[in-house]
Amino acid sequence: MAARNRLPPWHESIRLPNGRDVLIRPIRPEDAGPLKASFALLEPDEIRNRFLHSVQELSDDDVQRLTHPDPRTEFALVVAEPYPAGEALVGAVGRVFLLPGTRDAEFSILVSKYIRAMGLGRHLILRLVRWARGQKVERLYGDVFDQNTPMLTLCESLGFTRQQDHDTPGLFRIMLDLREQHPDDDTEDTPA
Template sequence: MQPGCGTLPTVKNPRRRKPDDPERTETLRLPDGRTLWLRPVQPADAAPMAGAFSLLTEDEVRRRYLHPVKALSEKYLGALVNPVPGRDFVVVAAEPLPPGEALVGAVARLDRDPCGDTAEFAILVSHFLAGQGLGKAMMRRLVEWAEAHGIRQLWGDVLDDNTSMIALSQAIGFRREHIPGSGGQVRVWLDLKPGM
């Protein structure tokens, strides 16, 4: 585990929603002193997210998308910033500024599978924010949303050399298994208790 990976940011709940509402906005104070908002994505985040993508390293992109990606397509970006209510959930860690003005340094998404009771997740935390416990805070938010929406299992495919994502998922209680013929991927999954 990298230094600082086990340290969670300090969290406050200053916004309108209830403290246990998974779609709330929280102020996070990172261990290095920076302040971010952990909040649901907004359509206005599209341009800052597209711009921030160019700042990612090739390895960060490969580990998130499981293959090289040069830029986010308009279609993909549009779907990312306009999640379908009740089916998709996307949370971002951004500067404490209005959407569209705030730099976005991390994104976590959850897509409900067609069967309705499982969902795939993905998280990307840029190297500018790595090692601050942000991935764990975002994963916990995905779990909260999934349980509140009746999802029984979260799953994701991870490259087996993405040791930070594997360690994060295992720290939260995910199990893992090798995917035969996948070229070095593992599947991690977590059984949930919906409605808790």
């Protein structure tokens, strides 16, 4: 049996095209320190693309909220070094949360420049889609700035549609109808 099969659920060890090994796994409380440290390495555009506005630093409340997702309504994965939680630098985060009283969920992804363009955005989206389907979500959406062409292109390749946000110039809402057949994580096992 391959070592990959012995990992806990939602854990996946992969080798990136640059030869670096990373672990994709659910976020843990112990990731608070590394998450805060990783945030300090992000460029302003990376932060703006994820949070849709400028953020100087993650507050302790933000870090607490991010590292303690409510398993009934949200799910978050990190791409980290293959070290124990609390010791591993976090290079990417994917998060999805259910919107109360609906069959909709919102997702967001942030991939650091250090591991960008290695297929991790696709990999994370596919895992978030899988979780959302398991929660009987009908529509998965996210908000993306028009200059974030890689994210828009990636989402469209996975079947997301985009709609201009009329209240915020330069912002698109991308939506995936999970009631329709779309690519899922069974078709993509490794980063592209």
